[in-house]
Amino acid sequence: MVINSITFWLFFAAMALPYFLCFNQKRSQNVWLLIASYVFYGWADWRILPLLVIVTAVYYGLGLAIAKNNHANPRRASSLTTLGVVSGVGILFYFKYFEFFVREMAGLFASFGLPDSIRTLHIVMPIGISFFTFKLMGYVIEVHRQTIRPTRDAVQFATFIAFFPTILSGPIDRAEAFLPQLDEVRHCRVSDVSEGLKRVLWGLFLKVCIADVIAPWTDAVFLNYQHHNATTLLVAAPLYLIQLYTDFCGFSEMAIGVARVLGLRVAENFQRPFMAKNVAEYWRRWHMSLTTWITDYVFMPLNIAWRNCGQWGLYAATLTNLVVIGVWHGANWTYFWFGVYHGLLLCIVTALDKRRKRFEKAHHLKNNEPYIWSRRLLTFFCFTLGSVLFRATSVTDFIGTLARLGHGFGPLYTEEFSSLVLCAFPAITLMFLREWAAEYGRNIHFMHARDVRLRMVSIVLLIVYIVYAGQLEGQSFIYFQF
Amino acid sequence: MERETIYNKLNEIFADVLDLDEVQLTDDTTADDIEEWDSLSHIQLVVAVEKAFGIKFTALEIMRWKNVGAMVDSILSK
Amino acid sequence: MRKLFIKALVILALVVSFDVVVGLVSRHIIQGLSDKRSQIATIQQALLRKQADVVILGASCAKYHYDSRIIADSLDLSVENTGVGGMNMVYTDLVLQAFLERCTPRIVVVDIYGQLDPGEGRLPRLKPFYGISRPVTAYFDSISSWQQRLKLCSALYRYNGTLDLLLRHCFNAPNDSHGFAEMDAIDRCMDTVEVRRFHADESKLPHLEHVVSLCRDHDIQLVFVLSPRREHDISQEQWIADLCRKRGILLINELHVPDYYTAPGLFHDDSHLSAAGAHLFSQRVAACLSEHLR
Numbered sequence: 001m002v003i004n005s006i007t008f009w010l011f012f013a014a015m016a017l018p019y020f021l022c023f024n025q026k027r028s029q030n031v032w033l034l035i036a037s038y039v040f041y042g043w044a045d046w047r048i049l050p051l052l053v054i055v056t057a058v059y060y061g062l063g064l065a066i067a068k069n070n071h072a073n074p075r076r077a078s079s080l081t082t083l084g085v086v087s088g089v090g091i092l093f094y095f096k097y098f099e100f101f102v103r104e105m106a107g108l109f110a111s112f113g114l115p116d117s118i119r120t121l122h123i124v125m126p127i128g129i130s131f132f133t134f135k136l137m138g139y140v141i142e143v144h145r146q147t148i149r150p151t152r153d154a155v156q157f158a159t160f161i162a163f164f165p166t167i168l169s170g171p172i173d174r175a176e177a178f179l180p181q182l183d184e185v186r187h188c189r190v191s192d193v194s195e196g197l198k199r200v201l202w203g204l205f206l207k208v209c210i211a212d213v214i215a216p217w218t219d220a221v222f223l224n225y226q227h228h229n230a231t232t233l234l235v236a237a238p239l240y241l242i243q244l245y246t247d248f249c250g251f252s253e254m255a256i257g258v259a260r261v262l263g264l265r266v267a268e269n270f271q272r273p274f275m276a277k278n279v280a281e282y283w284r285r286w287h288m289s290l291t292t293w294i295t296d297y298v299f300m301p302l303n304i305a306w307r308n309c310g311q312w313g314l315y316a317a318t319l320t321n322l323v324v325i326g327v328w329h330g331a332n333w334t335y336f337w338f339g340v341y342h343g344l345l346l347c348i349v350t351a352l353d354k355r356r357k358r359f360e361k362a363h364h365l366k367n368n369e370p371y372i373w374s375r376r377l378l379t380f381f382c383f384t385l386g387s388v389l390f391r392a393t394s395v396t397d398f399i400g401t402l403a404r405l406g407h408g409f410g411p412l413y414t415e416e417f418s419s420l421v422l423c424a425f426p427a428i429t430l431m432f433l434r435e436w437a438a439e440y441g442r443n444i445h446f447m448h449a450r451d452v453r454l455r456m457v458s459i460v461l462l463i464v465y466i467v468y469a470g471q472l473e474g475q476s477f478i479y480f481q482f
Numbered sequence: 483m484e485r486e487t488i489y490n491k492l493n494e495i496f497a498d499v500l501d502l503d504e505v506q507l508t509d510d511t512t513a514d515d516i517e518e519w520d521s522l523s524h525i526q527l528v529v530a531v532e533k534a535f536g537i538k539f540t541a542l543e544i545m546r547w548k549n550v551g552a553m554v555d556s557i558l559s560k
Numbered sequence: 561m562r563k564l565f566i567k568a569l570v571i572l573a574l575v576v577s578f579d580v581v582v583g584l585v586s587r588h589i590i591q592g593l594s595d596k597r598s599q600i601a602t603i604q605q606a607l608l609r610k611q612a613d614v615v616i617l618g619a620s621c622a623k624y625h626y627d628s629r630i631i632a633d634s635l636d637l638s639v640e641n642t643g644v645g646g647m648n649m650v651y652t653d654l655v656l657q658a659f660l661e662r663c664t665p666r667i668v669v670v671d672i673y674g675q676l677d678p679g680e681g682r683l684p685r686l687k688p689f690y691g692i693s694r695p696v697t698a699y700f701d702s703i704s705s706w707q708q709r710l711k712l713c714s715a716l717y718r719y720n721g722t723l724d725l726l727l728r729h730c731f732n733a734p735n736d737s738h739g740f741a742e743m744d745a746i747d748r749c750m751d752t753v754e755v756r757r758f759h760a761d762e763s764k765l766p767h768l769e770h771v772v773s774l775c776r777d778h779d780i781q782l783v784f785v786l787s788p789r790r791e792h793d794i795s796q797e798q799w800i801a802d803l804c805r806k807r808g809i810l811l812i813n814e815l816h817v818p819d820y821y822t823a824p825g826l827f828h829d830d831s832h833l834s835a836a837g838a839h840l841f842s843q844r845v846a847a848c849l850s851e852h853l854r
Contacts, residue, residue: 006707078542145545190564295521304541307525314522350522419724456567460574467716468582469723473684 001043002476003165003254004204011040016262020188030155030182033163033262040164041128048126052162055091059084059136060157063143063150070146077144084140088133095125100331128168130328130482132161134293139175141297148176156182163266165258169251169479171267171289178266186263196260198447201462203253207477208470209427211247214239215475217420221413222391225401229410233401238380239420241387242428245273247478248287274432275439277375279345279382283322291325298324311351318350319343329390329482334398338389345382423469488554495530499523509551535560583715586722590688598729599644600722602739603685606642606655607693611663613637614849616739617652618671619681620645621787624832625671627842628738634846635853637666641739646682649675650699653767654686656774657695664778667849668771672784672800673793673815676768678761687712688722745825745834750790752821758796772807781852785812785845788820788837790830812848814841 069077221236252269276282299321306313326339392398446458496505500518622643632639775782804811826837
């Protein structure tokens with residue numbers, strides 16, 4: 001039941017109407033939300049539902065136990081938190097990385113001439129596991145840090161973990177922001193419903209008119225990179241970055257919009273990353289719910305622990321931080337090197353930070369538009385290169401792709417390119433215009449115009465564009481696999 | 483040590499680390515109030531404070547601070 | 561809340577009216593397409609217009625291998641090549657049904673290699689003909705889930721992506737070769753490789769049966785042809801040979817004919833012949849057909 005299917009919207013209608021009409025107490029609303037979330041998750045993969053219920057129960061108990069011991073027995077509170085983190089990482093490791101490790105080990109043994117008797121394990125990776133385990137771990141850490149009080153209401157906690165719009169692919173919500181919202185009755189507000197639906201529409205537009213239109217073409221290029229010239233690869237690389245962004249941002253917008261209709265605000269996931277002026281800023285605007293999570297729970301503790309090592313401690317923490325972000329995406333060396341690549345970029349940015357500021361001051365560049373745009377372009381380029389590594393199925397493929405650049409330019413690969421030109425390029429232009437305007441505090445008000453006619457016409461045209469020009473038999477979301 | 487003495491010392495440290503001309507800290511000051519105070523300079527601040535007062539904070543203490551007041555409480559408890 | 565409801569209704573009404581207008585305009589344009597080499601025109605002509613004594617059905621191999629003019633000259637019959645790249649047995653079945661609504665061909669030639677492979681290929685490209693061509697409408701009605709059928713009610717959905725096809729149509733040359741298209745050559749001899757990986761797609765078998773029974777009922781000579789190519793799927797060849805023997809279908813097997821593989825320049829890529837290759841192929845097929853007709 002994907003969010004852009006008719007089935008989902010029927011499910012949503014069947015869920016939302018009683019939610020607002022029949023249940024007018026916070027508790028009954030939460031129970032109903034929880035039932036709907038479990039139905040939704042079970043629909044995707046019912047075999048994993050027991051696992052979800054069990055870990056939810058365990059972490060609920062852990063939260064209460066940690067809070068109880070925080071003052072009475074700090075040592076026990078610490079070890080309980082460690083238990084929570086270790087078991088979270090353990091679950092993630094088992095389902096996501098174990099098979100990879102076994103395979104790599106077997107390869108290693110084989111290279112020493114030892115017999116490798118290990119067969120492939122075929123562990124089914126539960127969908128959404130990377131997202132809900134992070135919610136669970138974040139919760140116990142926050143309770144231990146005393147930034148939140150644990151909830152006593154088990155239904156509330158389970159709803160927070162299993163909340164259906166975000167369980168499959170984020171945004172990764174924080175208990176601090178989400179739980180208090182479950183503590184109040186949600187009323188059906190016109191502003192929430194209309195804003196939510198507008199975000200869903202915009203997300204759908206990004207997904208269907210940009211990401212899914214680009215996907216077949218970039219697939220054709222990167223899966224057969226041996227047959228393509230530098231021109232094609234140089235066009236495909238930035239297009240893939242745009243595809244990745246619109247695919248995931250599109251999903252996030254839809255998830256946020258669906259939650260908003262229900263009167264709940266979930267974490268934002270993107271903030272115009274292409275307008276970032278350096279790599280550090282880009283990471284603060286890209287998949288924010290994940291990067292802030294990892295900054296809070298990996299980077300900060302490491303940075304604090306290594307605070308007396310000076311700059312090198314900072315670099316080590318930065319590198320670790322980005323490698324964790326990279327490896328979070330899955331068990332593949334490409335993700336590891338993706339992390340290393342970005343970690344090194346960030347270290348360079350940090351190292352040059354003071355000098356850059358001095359340079360800007362000396363030449364009065366702070367508000368110089370050409371200078372700012374050249375920085376944006378450089379950042380975009382760095383991420384484009386990173387996204388090729390991210391896209392590659394193996395490190396060998398990545399090196400092979402780069403090597404193809406040396407084979408010279410030639411005519412662009414134009415098979416099925418016309419749909420890109422007709423559908424995706426106008427859509428990308430609209431997206432960039434909107435983000436560019438928003439970055440400068442202006443707004444292209446098309447869906448939020450003051451004039452109601454303009455608003456409605458914009459919405460109608462967007463719907464017509466999606467259905468007439470979009471790629472409707474599109475693929476699943478890229479981030480579902482993570 | 484008096485709270486006020488600590489604040490005077492902290493103001494100096496913050497101005498020095500964050501490269502600002504003057505800082506006026508209160509119990510309620512948070513990172514949101516000072517633009518230059520980000521997650522990177524935060525660590526530098528911690529190191530400078532530890533050095534100036536000759537103390538060591540635990541990691542958990544540092545992460546539990548919600549504002550400058552909490553930091554001062556930590557210093558006082560040492 | 562009432563205001564929101566009214567706005568939603570207005571939006572819905574506007575979208576529906578857009579839908580109706582786009583539907584009417586697109587339908588008019590597609591039905592009136594001239595006979596050009598574009599993909600959409602090839603499909604439109606095959607489903608709505610063409611009549612011939614000999615009909616060639618299949619995917620890209622049909623389109624690039626069968627020079628209609630050579631076959632027509634040799635047999636002294638009218639020939640139409642309806643091959644469209646990426647299509648499969650389903651398309652073959654639908655085109656044959658569409659032809660039979662207009663005329664009864666004497667010979668139907670199906671380029672059979674790969675027609676039963678899994679996957680829907682370019683079948684979604686037939687969506688614009690839902691509601692225009694009877695066989696296509698019946699086909700989509702039979703396979704669609706209720707969600708799909710709901711979507712097919714919308715003209716915007718049916719004509720999704722046609723703007724691109726129609727624009728490309730404008731830049732195409734007229735179809736003066738009865739559906740045949742020439743390809744340039746690679747400058748070497750093609751090697752061959754044997755594989756065994758054939759599994760007939762269950763969903764396509766009924767369409768195969770349907771083609772066979774239609775030809776039997778209308779007294780049409782059905783011919784299956786295996787075109788030359790690099791990959792020789794022995795299990796597929798065996799399966800088709802068995803089928804032809806059992807059903808009395810004429811099989812022209814060019815897969816192993818050495819002439820294609822010993823001279824350079826006869827292939828365009830691993831699975832398609834060049835213009836020169838197609839010339840040789842068409843002559844051989846035509847000879848085979850005329851011999852059989854005699």
